[in-house]
Amino acid sequence: MISYLIRRLFQSVIVLLIVTMITFALLRLIPGNVAIAILGPAAYRNPQIIAQFDAQYGFNKPWIVQYGMWLWHLVNGNLGFSWTLDQSVASLLGQRLPKTIILVGESTVIALVIAIPVGLWQAVRRNKATDYVFTGLSFLFYAAPAFFVGNVLIIEFAVNNHWFGPEASQGGWLSDFTDLHDQVLPIITLAVLTIASFSRYMRSSVLDNLTEDYVRTAKAKGASSQRVLWRHVVRNSLIPIATLVGLSLPAILSGALITESVFNYPGMGLLFFQSAQKQDYPTLLGFIIVVALATIIGSLLADIAYAVLDPRVRYVKS
Amino acid sequence: MSSDTSPLVPGPAGIVTDAAPADSVALGTLPVGRSRSLFQRGFEVFVENKLALLGVTLLILIFGFCFLGPFFYHTDQVHTNLAIENLPPKTGHPLGTDDNGYDILGRLMNGGQISLEVGLAAAILATFLGVVWGAISGYFGGVVDAVMMRLVDAMLSIPTLFLALVVVSMFPATETELIIVIALTSWLTTARLIRGEALSLRVRDYVQAMKVMGGGSMRAVFRHIAPNAIGTIIVNATFQVADAILLVVALSYLGLGIRPPQTDWGGMLNAGLQGIYLGYWWQIYPAGLMIVLVVIAINFIGDALRDAFEVRLQRR
Numbered sequence: 001m002i003s004y005l006i007r008r009l010f011q012s013v014i015v016l017l018i019v020t021m022i023t024f025a026l027l028r029l030i031p032g033n034v035a036i037a038i039l040g041p042a043a044y045r046n047p048q049i050i051a052q053f054d055a056q057y058g059f060n061k062p063w064i065v066q067y068g069m070w071l072w073h074l075v076n077g078n079l080g081f082s083w084t085l086d087q088s089v090a091s092l093l094g095q096r097l098p099k100t101i102i103l104v105g106e107s108t109v110i111a112l113v114i115a116i117p118v119g120l121w122q123a124v125r126r127n128k129a130t131d132y133v134f135t136g137l138s139f140l141f142y143a144a145p146a147f148f149v150g151n152v153l154i155i156e157f158a159v160n161n162h163w164f165g166p167e168a169s170q171g172g173w174l175s176d177f178t179d180l181h182d183q184v185l186p187i188i189t190l191a192v193l194t195i196a197s198f199s200r201y202m203r204s205s206v207l208d209n210l211t212e213d214y215v216r217t218a219k220a221k222g223a224s225s226q227r228v229l230w231r232h233v234v235r236n237s238l239i240p241i242a243t244l245v246g247l248s249l250p251a252i253l254s255g256a257l258i259t260e261s262v263f264n265y266p267g268m269g270l271l272f273f274q275s276a277q278k279q280d281y282p283t284l285l286g287f288i289i290v291v292a293l294a295t296i297i298g299s300l301l302a303d304i305a306y307a308v309l310d311p312r313v314r315y316v317k318s
Numbered sequence: 319m320s321s322d323t324s325p326l327v328p329g330p331a332g333i334v335t336d337a338a339p340a341d342s343v344a345l346g347t348l349p350v351g352r353s354r355s356l357f358q359r360g361f362e363v364f365v366e367n368k369l370a371l372l373g374v375t376l377l378i379l380i381f382g383f384c385f386l387g388p389f390f391y392h393t394d395q396v397h398t399n400l401a402i403e404n405l406p407p408k409t410g411h412p413l414g415t416d417d418n419g420y421d422i423l424g425r426l427m428n429g430g431q432i433s434l435e436v437g438l439a440a441a442i443l444a445t446f447l448g449v450v451w452g453a454i455s456g457y458f459g460g461v462v463d464a465v466m467m468r469l470v471d472a473m474l475s476i477p478t479l480f481l482a483l484v485v486v487s488m489f490p491a492t493e494t495e496l497i498i499v500i501a502l503t504s505w506l507t508t509a510r511l512i513r514g515e516a517l518s519l520r521v522r523d524y525v526q527a528m529k530v531m532g533g534g535s536m537r538a539v540f541r542h543i544a545p546n547a548i549g550t551i552i553v554n555a556t557f558q559v560a561d562a563i564l565l566v567v568a569l570s571y572l573g574l575g576i577r578p579p580q581t582d583w584g585g586m587l588n589a590g591l592q593g594i595y596l597g598y599w600w601q602i603y604p605a606g607l608m609i610v611l612v613v614i615a616i617n618f619i620g621d622a623l624r625d626a627f628e629v630r631l632q633r634r
Contacts, residue, residue: 016475152606276483277573295475
C-alpha cells in the first residue's frame with residue numbers, strides 16, 4: 001500500500017512537471033513575442049523597448065534558462081502577473097478560486113444526492129418503465145451543453161417566470177449559500193451534466209454488483225433481499241462512484257467555465273474566459289497550471305480512495 | 319476488450335498461416351479477413367438495436383437538412399437586413415430572424431454544416447493521432463511507453479476546454495484551425511485506449527510469429543496492432559465526433575470559435591444572447607435543440623457499436 005502510494009505520488013509530480021513544460025511551450029507559441037504581446041503592437045516601431053523588456057524579464061537568455069527561472073518562480077508561488085488587470089495572478093486566483101470551489105462543490109453534492117438514488121432505483125427496476133424514462137432523460141441531459149441548459153433555464157425561470165435571478169450572486173462567498181434566488185439556476189445548470197453521467201455510472205455499477213458471487217452467497221445464507229441490497233450491493237456500488245467524482249473534475253471544471261460565463265458568476269472560469277478574450281496570457285497560463293494541479297490531485301485522491309475502499313486493488317498493486 | 323481468439327480458431331486464418339512464411343501478401347490478408355467477419359457479426363447486432371437505427375435515421379435527416387436544405391430553401395446569409403431583425407416565427411420566416419435579420423431556419427442549415435464538418439474532421443484527425451500514439455506506445459512498452467503516456471497524462475490533466483481556449487486566443491480561428499486545435503486537444507483518451515489494446519495484442523502469437531519472420535516494428539504497429547483494435551477505434555471515434563461537436567460549439571458560444579459572418583450552432587446561441595431578456599426564444603431553442611439531437615443520435619450509435627463490437631470502454 002505504502003509503496004503504491006509513493007509510486008503514484010512520484011508519477012503525479014512527473015506529470016505536473018510535464019504540465020509546466022507544456023505551459024511554457026504555449027508561452028513561447030504566442031505569435032510574435034512576449035514583449036509585443038504585453039507592450040502592444042506599437043512596440044514594433046521601437047526595438048530598444050523590446051530589447052529592454054527582454055533584458056528586464058530574462059527573455060534574452062537561452063530558453064532552458066528561461067524555463068528554469070519560470071519554474072523557480074512557480075515553486076515560490078509566483079504564477080505570473082496579469083498586465084491587463086495590473087494584479088498578480090496569485091492574488092486574482094485568491095479572489096476567484098473560492099467562488100469556483102463553492103459552485104463546483106454545491107453542484108457536485110446535489111448531483112450525487114440525486115444521481116445515486118436514481119441510478120440505484122433504475123438498476124433495481126431494470127428494464128421497467130421508470131428505468132427507460134430515466135435512461136432517456138440521462139441521454140438528453142448528457143447531450144445538452146451547459147450553455148444551452150443555462151440559457152433555457154434563464155428564459156423559462158428568470159424571464160418568462162420571475163422565480164429566480166438571471167444572474168448569479170455577485171456578493172462574497174457567503175452569498176453563495178444564502179442567496180438562493182440567484183444561485184439556484186447556476187447550480188442546476190452545472191449539476192445537470194454530472195447527474196446524467198453519475199446516475200448512468202451508478203446504474204451499471206449496481207447491475208455489475210448484483211451478479212457478483214457474494215450476493216448469491218448472502219441470499220443463500222438467508223439474508224432478505226432488502227438487506228442484501230442495502231448492506232452489500234449499495235456499499236460496494238458506491239466505490240467506483242468515489243473515484244468517478246475525482247476523475248470527473250476536468251469535465252466539471254469545463255462545465256463550471258461555461259456556467260460561470262452564462263450566469264456572470266465571478267469565479268475562476270469567468271476570469272479565464274475573459275482573459276482568453278483579452279489575450280491576457282500570464283493569467284491564462286497561471287490558471288492552467290492551477291487547474292491541472294487540481295485535476296492531478298483529484299485523480300490521485302480518486303486512486304487512493306479506491307485503494308482504501310477496495311482491498312482487492314491493494315493486493316493486486318502490491 | 320475485443321474478444322479475439324481467432325488465431326486459435328480453425329478456418330481461413332489457420333490455412334493462411336500455414337502458407338505464409340514465403341508469402342508476405344498472404345500474411346497481410348490475415349487481419350483483414352478476420353476484421354471483415356467482425357464487421358459482419360457487428361453489423362447484425364447493430365441493426366437489431368432500435369436506438370441505433372433511430373440514431374442513424376436522425377443523423378441522416380440532420381445531414382440532409384444541413385447540406386441539402388439550402389438547395390431547396392434559399393435565404394440570404396451574407397447581407398444583414400435590419401429592417402427584418404428579431405422577427406418572431408411566422409410565414410416567410412418559419413423560425414423567425416436573428417438580430418442581423420438573418421433567417422434562422424437558413425442559418426441553422428449553414429451553421430450546421432460548419433459544426434458537423436469541424437466535428438467530423440476533428441474526430442477523424444484525433445482518432446488517427448491517438449491510434450498512432452497509443453499503438454506505438456503500447457507496442458514498444460518500457461521507457462518509450464512511460465514517456466509517451468506521461469505526456470498523455472499531463473495533457474489530460476488540463477481540461478480540454480481550457481487548453482483549446484488558450485490556443486484559439488493566440489491564433490484567429492478559422493475552420494481548418496479549429497479542426498486542428500480540437501484534434502490536438504482530444505486524441506488523448508483514444509491514445510490511452512489503444513495503448514491498452516496494443517499491450518495485450520503485442521504478446522499474441524501472430525505478432526510474435528511475424529517478428530520471428532523478420533517483420534519490423536512499423537509493420538507490427540500498422541498491420542497487426544492497429545487493425546486488430548479496430549472495434550475499440552471505431553467506437554471511440556464515434557464518441558469523439560460528439561465531443562468534438564460539443565467543443566466547437568462551446569468555443570463558438572464563447573465567441574472564440576468561428577468568426578462572423580460565418581457561424582455555427584454555438585455562434586447562433588451566442589448571437590441569440592442579445593435578445594434573451596426580451597424573450598426572443600426562437601434565437602436560442604433551434605440551434606440548441608439541433609446540438610442536443612446530433613449528440614444524442616451519435617451517442618445512440620456509439621452505444622450500439624460498443625455492444626456490436628463487444629468492447630469495454632471506460633467512457634461511462
